[in-house]
Amino acid sequence: MLKTTALNGIHREAGAKLVDFGGWEMPLHYGSQIEEHHAVRRTAGIFDVSHMRVVEVLGRDARAFLRRALANDVAKLDSPGRALYACMLNDAGGVVDDLIVYYLGDEAYRLVVNAGTADKDLAWLARVAAEGGFSVAIVPRADLAMVAVQGPEARARAWQALPGMQAATESLKPFSAAFFRDWFVARTGYTGEDGFEIVVPEPLAAHAWRALTRAGARPCGLGARDTLRLEAGMNLYGQDMDETTSPLESGLAWTVDRKTDRDFIGRAALDRSPPARALRGLLLLDQGVLRAHQKVATAHGEGEITSGTFSPTLSRSIALSRLPAATQVGDRVAVEIRGKPLAAVIVPYPFVRQGKSLVDSFLSQERSS
Amino acid sequence: MIKTPQELKYTSSHEWVRREPDGTITVGITDFAQEALGDIVFIEFPQLGRTAKAGEAVAVVESVKAASDIYAPVAGEIVAVNDSLKDAWEGLNQDAFAAWLFKMKPDNAADVAGLMDATAYQTHVDSEAH
Numbered sequence: 001m002l003k004t005t006a007l008n009g010i011h012r013e014a015g016a017k018l019v020d021f022g023g024w025e026m027p028l029h030y031g032s033q034i035e036e037h038h039a040v041r042r043t044a045g046i047f048d049v050s051h052m053r054v055v056e057v058l059g060r061d062a063r064a065f066l067r068r069a070l071a072n073d074v075a076k077l078d079s080p081g082r083a084l085y086a087c088m089l090n091d092a093g094g095v096v097d098d099l100i101v102y103y104l105g106d107e108a109y110r111l112v113v114n115a116g117t118a119d120k121d122l123a124w125l126a127r128v129a130a131e132g133g134f135s136v137a138i139v140p141r142a143d144l145a146m147v148a149v150q151g152p153e154a155r156a157r158a159w160q161a162l163p164g165m166q167a168a169t170e171s172l173k174p175f176s177a178a179f180f181r182d183w184f185v186a187r188t189g190y191t192g193e194d195g196f197e198i199v200v201p202e203p204l205a206a207h208a209w210r211a212l213t214r215a216g217a218r219p220c221g222l223g224a225r226d227t228l229r230l231e232a233g234m235n236l237y238g239q240d241m242d243e244t245t246s247p248l249e250s251g252l253a254w255t256v257d258r259k260t261d262r263d264f265i266g267r268a269a270l271d272r273s274p275p276a277r278a279l280r281g282l283l284l285l286d287q288g289v290l291r292a293h294q295k296v297a298t299a300h301g302e303g304e305i306t307s308g309t310f311s312p313t314l315s316r317s318i319a320l321s322r323l324p325a326a327t328q329v330g331d332r333v334a335v336e337i338r339g340k341p342l343a344a345v346i347v348p349y350p351f352v353r354q355g356k357s358l359v360d361s362f363l364s365q366e367r368s369s
Numbered sequence: 370m371i372k373t374p375q376e377l378k379y380t381s382s383h384e385w386v387r388r389e390p391d392g393t394i395t396v397g398i399t400d401f402a403q404e405a406l407g408d409i410v411f412i413e414f415p416q417l418g419r420t421a422k423a424g425e426a427v428a429v430v431e432s433v434k435a436a437s438d439i440y441a442p443v444a445g446e447i448v449a450v451n452d453s454l455k456d457a458w459e460g461l462n463q464d465a466f467a468a469w470l471f472k473m474k475p476d477n478a479a480d481v482a483g484l485m486d487a488t489a490y491q492t493h494v495d496s497e498a499h
């Protein structure tokens with residue numbers, strides 16, 4: 001039996017194609033995934049992300065506990081509402097999950113973790129708290145729903161849809177959040193566009209969704225969410241990194257804070273061994289579509305695609321891949337697709353940011369003949 | 370509503386087949402197939418002149434979601450591919466019965482007559498959908 005969000009009925013009414021996503025029945029698309037993708041790049045789209053789990057960490061030791069549990073340092077969060085992207089590592093330096101942590105106050109933080117890993121995360125957090133003797137309460141908030149409204153016009157549409165919202169959120173900087181009545185509004189997202197992620201009590205979710213769609217935010221499914229995040233060069237847990245890969249091999253070194261002698265879980269393992277592999281962006285020069293698990297031949301040895309797709313913005317196929325660390329931007333590589341080696345080039349990512357291609361200089365490279 | 374034109378023949382793997390006056394057949398994927406695949410972004414066509422057995426994979430349709438094999442409905446030779454779909458792949462989503470993929474010269478005309486008619490195909494689709 002699949003779990004459903006508070007918006008399931010609305011998705012059905014809207015004709016969504018519903019799929020099993022980590023045990024949740026979620027919309028894949030509402031007709032055309034590509035049209036939904038373009039709506040987010042050009043105007044505004046809205047996503048139901050209520051399957052993601054809000055977890056609060058409360059108590060005297062909340063800050064010390066998160067400085068131990070997370071590879072990024074919550075000490076950087078200096079004013080209420082500030083947010084940080086972080087990985088939670090195991091002792092071997094593998095990624096247990098990636099999450100966003102919001103600082104609410106000295107004894108209160110809010111985490112947003114992935115749907116498929118939520119139960120595992122809660123067990124892990126409880127274990128870290130117990131082993132370190134931290135005085136914290138770890139409170140999953142299954143009573144909350146979450147929608148993301150994303151795109152160049154997303155904030156304007158939200159302000160138009162929800163009276164009072166503009167005054168409450170106009171001054172929010174990227175990666176910060178504020179409460180607006182019962183709602184928690186964060187200027188964050190997973191698309192490479194401006195916008196909000198809005199956490200609301202479940203009974204208000206349908207109202208929020210209807211108001212935002214009436215104001216012109218187009219309903220978008222998980223299909224568009226995946227192509228948007230990949231263009232934006234954002235990792236997907238379970239695909240681009242997991243418990244067997246370190247953040248340093250997953251393009252996430254920038255989220256690992258080793259500036260102080262802070263003893264976070266996984267640090268000893270990261271300090272011991274420099275990464276042999278690196279996450280690299282690929283642009284396919286030949287025709288076809290890059291997909292996860294395709295083999296990549298480089299001058300420095302073999303690697304593998306971790307996420308691949310057709311980029312609607314570039315009209316080309318792009319991918320994230322785990323390759324030997326000696327590879328560099330500009331290297332030509334060969335991706336094996338159905339037994340044939342197709343030409344691709346290593347490019348920096350993000351591939352697309354705020355509607356614009358960042359890889360145009362590579363698009364003109366010749367294909368293999 | 371999924372369309373199933375009466376005058377066409379069908380396969381259980383969701384290809385449609387039209388018999389042409391010159392004895393060749395035109396092959397595409399059904400409306401049900403395009404709907405299940407989602408937005409189509411690339412097609413790998415078969416080589417002209419290639420021969421195939423019935424049920425052999427001869428083309429690949431790539432959608433945003435996945436790559437799917439397209440099978441030869443009957444044994445024969447590939448005699449044409451629809452180049453006009455190139456870089457206008459969305460045509461396949463818009464009208465799957467107009468956007469043909471390839472033409473074949475069947476080894477044996479009787480093989481085509483043995484394919485499913487529209488009613489049988491509709492029954493097949495209904496059984497797959499449940």
